[in-house]
Amino acid sequence: MVTYPSEPELVLALDHHDELVRQCAAGALSFGAFCAAYDNFYWAYALDGHESDAAGQALLGRLAARVAPHRALAETVLAHIHPETPESRASYGKAGRLDTDEAMVRLKLIAAGLLSWKA
Secondary structure: OOOOOOHHHHHHHHHHHHHHHHHHHHHOOOOOHHHHHHOHHHOOOOOOEEEHHHHHHHHHHHHHHHHHHHHHHHHHOHHHHHOOOOOHHHHHHHHEEEHHHHHHHHHHHHHHHHHHOOO
């Protein structure tokens, strides 16, 4: 678990991961390379607040608009992707899983909103 002892450190992490989302959406980073570099940021940094004390909750409250796209990405894209094999495509799709193409469509929508979410 990565902790964030200061607001500047968390802001830097958000800036970095925002940029990864933008690079992937622009095609400068493949989806596989993005996933490796992004490394489940929302969950790794416990941005849902489940490991935060009162000070951490207050910090997350102040940065809620910055965290929002990463929550959306975690919950609507990354939590639903499936392995890319032809034989798995149909069964995983029926189960509500996303292939890389659909994941990219959703990632691009989230990336388009990053400017409006940035505080």
